[in-house]
């Protein structure tokens with residue numbers, strides 16, 4: 237007689253619990269493995285849940301339990317290990333378990349549909365294609381040639397990496413009957429073997445052997461290597477090693493769209509199927525890749541944040557590139573940190589994890605200093621490249637033109653005359669951050685936020701970057717009807733305009749979210765940068781991330797001052813990371829690089845430390861400050877946010893919440909607030925914060941686990957939207 241005949245099911249619903257069901261009519265519960273999907277009655281309808289446990293007794297009476305409607309899978313979609321990690325994450329981040337587990341599944345599977353065939357989709361030549369006389373269209377020729385070299389076919393993603401995004405050309409060739417889709421089998425995967433394998437330097441060899449001699453088994457490593465020091469090469473060697481040992485490797489990167497070069501390097505080096513998981517794929521493509529990973533067919537899983545939950549039965553190594561990047565933390569809904577969960581996953585499942593960055597987060601540096609992580613350093617640039625020379629440029633009395641000081645302009649001219657590439661960084665898209673009326677002083681404020689509307693001349697719109705509100709630009713001042721309206725401040729559009737007037741013969745590449753909105757636009761600009769078409773590159777932080785521009789000799793950072801006085805105690809850390817990353821684009825090959833940072837605060841001690849002693853010294857100063865102030869990583873925080881159309885209601889809920897917390901065991905926990913959020917009004921709602929802090933993680937989490945599920949019992953909770961953010965990264 238089976239005793240564990242009650243099914244505990246994670247059902248997507250905003251409740252902090254799983255739900256108990258009886259097995260579907262006539263189904264023997266012993267035939268139901270954990271990790272399958274079940275269709276269950278829920279409220280008045282039905283939902284798709286996942287079986288997480290079988291138990292003998294329920295806290296509900298057995299005759300009040302309903303049977304599940306149907307089991308949807310024979311084979312589990314998630315293993316017990318996967319489920320445990322997800323439930324752990326749900327508990328840690330205080331998010332409903334059913335929602336967490338549903339979010340880990342590909343979209344169609346969440347809705348109860350049948351899994352597609354796991355496959356790595358590819359292309360091959362048809363027999364007609366093998367003898368075809370291709371036209372003179374260069375992309376067609378390139379595709380035919382690439383496929384000729386790979387008679388077993390080539391994965392679509394590899395093909396894109398090698399030939400650019402060539403979907404339309406492929407379709408033309410398919411219509412001609414020369415190429416056809418095919419499935420790539422592991423034994424058939426052939427990538428172009430790297431013809432020029434580099435000779436590693438001593439630091440790279442040390443880093444690689446530190447990890448590989450400790451494989452398998454859990455260890456966390458911080459690869460602290462300056463920009464261009466050859467971190468990616470270290471990743472590639474370790475991946476090759478793990479794959480040769482028949483293990484899968486999970487590689488997380490901040491944003492795949494921004495790193496086509498990285499993808500290309502992977503595709504060309506790893507002689508095994510790679511599953512790509514990122515938001516640029518269709519649901520079906522994602523699902524195929526997910527299944528290829530979960531069924532062990534893909535050796536390498538390369539993805540963004542959410543790929544951390546991809547099942548991988550042979551997983552043996554996780555690599556997090558640019559581990560400091562904010563995008564590893566989800567900022568809404570289930571607010572998890574993929575980096576932190578990766579550590580937990582590696583620890584629970586017993587394999588190494590490598591966190592790499594040129595500008596490690598203060599958390600990771602602290603973990604390395606306290607020996608929780610093993611510190612690996614690549615202190616020098618790889619090959620013959622030298623680190624750039626960084627200087628501050630005092631602009632307090634300089635007349636700026638489009639944000640450029642005369643001194644910076646002069647250097648620009650010099651580099652351009654010498655035929656070099658220059659890069660200008662301005663972290664603000666649009667034409668100008670605000671327009672004003674010279675007659676009455678009116679400013680273009682967002683009607684729904686405590687923020688200003690940015691002028692976008694390209695689309696002739698005023699646009700709020702916080703809530704998305706848009707309107708046509710004004711002809712007349714809405715206050716005094718004067719026509720004396722003027723843009724104030726600088727954005728990338730304006731910088732582009734000024735530069736094109738100044739250097740009419742130089743094509744300019746602008747990279748920001750506006751200029752790269754169309755699919756494939758970013759790849760196109762990057763290709764043209766590499767081919768040497770552009771001498772002037774300008775953009776927002778999209779330009780800072782991981783690109784390798786070998787010809788850039790001068791980098792100008794137009795404005796760092798915001799980062800020095802931000803409302804958030806992390807502002808300085810973010811500023812330094814951005815500066816260091818942007819600066820790292822200079823002098824990456826055999827030409828020396830120079831970096832100039834324009835500032836109105838050249839004597840600021842943090843800037844001085846950063847420029848003269850480097851990021852690690854800067855980070856040490858910041859860490860000392862954090863220790864003195866008992867801020868993370870020397871304490872642990874959670875942020876309870878509330879928003880509603882009324883400021884009082886938001887505050888009242890948080891006051892009630894703080895009162896309620898004290899009815900649980902809150903000894904050792906401090907409550908700061910409630911206070912209005914730094915940007916109080918956003919999208920028409922008034923927002924407030926209650927910060928919760930403790931010196932020990934366990935004390936904080938003990939309180940949260942009792943308190944957060946009880947919040948919805950507060951009457952005042954009904955008139956607000958609230959959310960809890962554990963280990964918050966942004967206080968906005």
Ligand code: ADP
Nearest residue numbers: 434435436437463464465466467468469618619
């Ligand atoms: P990072 O990831 O640290 O920014 P990369 O791995 O991209 O650095 O390396 C920067 C450049 O140096 C690349 O062009 C890479 O091919 C080259 N490189 C890496 N390791 C070596 C080495 N041992 N010898 C010569 N060049 C190297």
Ligand code: ZN
Nearest residue numbers: 673676713716
């Ligand atoms: Zn006016």
Ligand code: ZN
Nearest residue numbers: 682685700703
């Ligand atoms: Zn707004």
